[in-house]
Amino acid sequence: MLPYLPVTTKKRIAVIPGDGIGQEVIPQAVKVIQAAGAPVELTNFDWGAERYLRDATTVPPNGFADLQRNFDAVLVGAFGDPRVATNIHAKEILLGMRFKMDLYANVRPVFLLDASLCPLKGMQPMDIDFVVIRENTEGVYGDLGGVFKQGTADEIAIQEDVNTRKGVERVIRFAFEYAKKNKKRDGSARNRVLMCDKSNAMTHAGGLWQRTFTEVACEFPQIETSHMYVDALCMQMVRDPRCFDVIVTNNMFGDIITDLAAGLQGGLGMAASGNIHPGKTSMFEPVHGSAPPLVGKNLANPIGAILTAAMMLAHLGLSREAEKIEKAVLEAVQQKQTTADVAGTLGTKEAGEWIANAVSKS
Numbered sequence: 056m057l058p059y060l061p062v063t064t065k066k067r068i069a070v071i072p073g074d075g076i077g078q079e080v081i082p083q084a085v086k087v088i089q090a091a092g093a094p095v096e097l098t099n100f101d102w103g104a105e106r107y108l109r110d111a112t113t114v115p116p117n118g119f120a121d122l123q124r125n126f127d128a129v130l131v132g133a134f135g136d137p138r139v140a141t142n143i144h145a146k147e148i149l150l151g152m153r154f155k156m157d158l159y160a161n162v163r164p165v166f167l168l169d170a171s172l173c174p175l176k177g178m179q180p181m182d183i184d185f186v187v188i189r190e191n192t193e194g195v196y197g198d199l200g201g202v203f204k205q206g207t208a209d210e211i212a213i214q215e216d217v218n219t220r221k222g223v224e225r226v227i228r229f230a231f232e233y234a235k236k237n238k239k240r241d242g243s244a245r246n247r248v249l250m251c252d253k254s255n256a257m258t259h260a261g262g263l264w265q266r267t268f269t270e271v272a273c274e275f276p277q278i279e280t281s282h283m284y285v286d287a288l289c290m291q292m293v294r295d296p297r298c299f300d301v302i303v304t305n306n307m308f309g310d311i312i313t314d315l316a317a318g319l320q321g322g323l324g325m326a327a328s329g330n331i332h333p334g335k336t337s338m339f340e341p342v343h344g345s346a347p348p349l350v351g352k353n354l355a356n357p358i359g360a361i362l363t364a365a366m367m368l369a370h371l372g373l374s375r376e377a378e379k380i381e382k383a384v385l386e387a388v389q390q391k392q393t394t395a396d397v398a399g400t401l402g403t404k405e406a407g408e409w410i411a412n413a414v415s416k417s
């Protein structure tokens with residue numbers, strides 16, 4: 056039996072920096088959380104490549120149960136290390152958290168803080184403000200399939216795409232609820248949900264998504280609905296991202312379109328995400344990976360991790376602290392007190408410190 060930790064009024068956060076630049080950006084996010092005076096208790100976990108190489112542990116026994124029982128949220132950096140060619144630790148930790156803690160909705164807000172960050176001409180901050188809700192526990196990421204006659208000219212590889220009625224329905228309902236409960240950054244209503252699939256080619260899975268979307272939409276008559284095939288959506292995202300509000304899609308399409316969307320907001324270093332199951336311990340992570348070429352150079356942008364921390368605090372009901380952090384990030388971007396990927400000259404640590412100072416002064 057796992058011990059229950061003593062009850063505290065503070066929110067308990069498990070911090071797992073992980074690999075590569077996760078080890079550099081998460082300490083900056085932690086510094087900013089502390090500067091905001093958020094009533095939290097932070098506990099560091101050493102899960103990642105270093106631990107795996109040391110003692111072959113990916114997730115310690117009862118690791119996920121510990122997170123679920125003793126923590127209100129989990130703040131994660133990134134996983135992936137060139138020394139672990141199989142990537143087994145990343146798969147077991149990251150996909151393990153998503154699947155075994157059943158964090159079925161991956162929420163990725165996409166917003167532009169400053170016109171200078173967007174590669175599209177003429178886009179102003181309020182023009183780009185949408186959210187992608189990605190199904191997070193099914194699809195092609197379930198590792199169902201196999202390889203036959205490996206290494207021969209007749210090799211066959213099968214990767215199954217799993218879509219269950221329960222999985223599809225709950226993430227679609229989550230997207231509608233999200234649209235109902237959340238406002239846009241300018242205070243206006245979020246009242247449009249678009250479902251993205253490839254049902255013209257992937258008819259079986261697409262059919263399930265289509266039927267479920269239509270049925271769930273009936274419960275939300277105040278919300279406008281639409282549909283796009285994923286290929287057309289990619290084109291539209293660079294032609295005119297103003298048309299998007301809430302997008303709901305499957306695991307793989309969500310993975311891909313949110314990197315494209317991150318490009319609109321200044322790159323992967325700017326993008327935040329939450330892996331959520333309402334009512335359960337949820338996990339928050341920047342969208343980027345471990346970026347091996349940047350490791351140890353103090354070059355990684357900490358803003359994605361810092362905005363992720365703000366998103367986590369807001370999820371935990373600490374909206375005042377979250378707002379302070381977002382405001383300080385905006386000031387940093389406007390004053391170019393940032394890393395080089397977003398037009399500044401600061402290092403990772405210095406950019407984090409600048410934001411932490413701005414937060415503590417507010």
Ligand SMILES: NC(=O)c1ccc[n+]([C@@H]2O[C@H](COP(=O)([O-])OP(=O)(O)OC[C@H]3O[C@@H](n4cnc5c(N)ncnc54)[C@H](O)[C@@H]3O)[C@@H](O)[C@H]2O)c1
Pocket residue numbers: 076080132133134135136137142145149323324325340342343344345346347348349354355356357359396
């Ligand atoms: N959630 C995760 O943990 C996650 C997500 C994606 C990739 N990965 C892993 O990360 C490793 C590298 O993968 P990748 O190169 O495809 O993706 P990546 O996100 O690490 O890097 C992609 C590009 O974005 C840049 N970049 C990423 N984060 C940045 C930041 N904070 N500041 C400035 N630039 C940044 C990188 O330099 C690189 O050019 C692999 O092992 C992969 O499996 C992990």
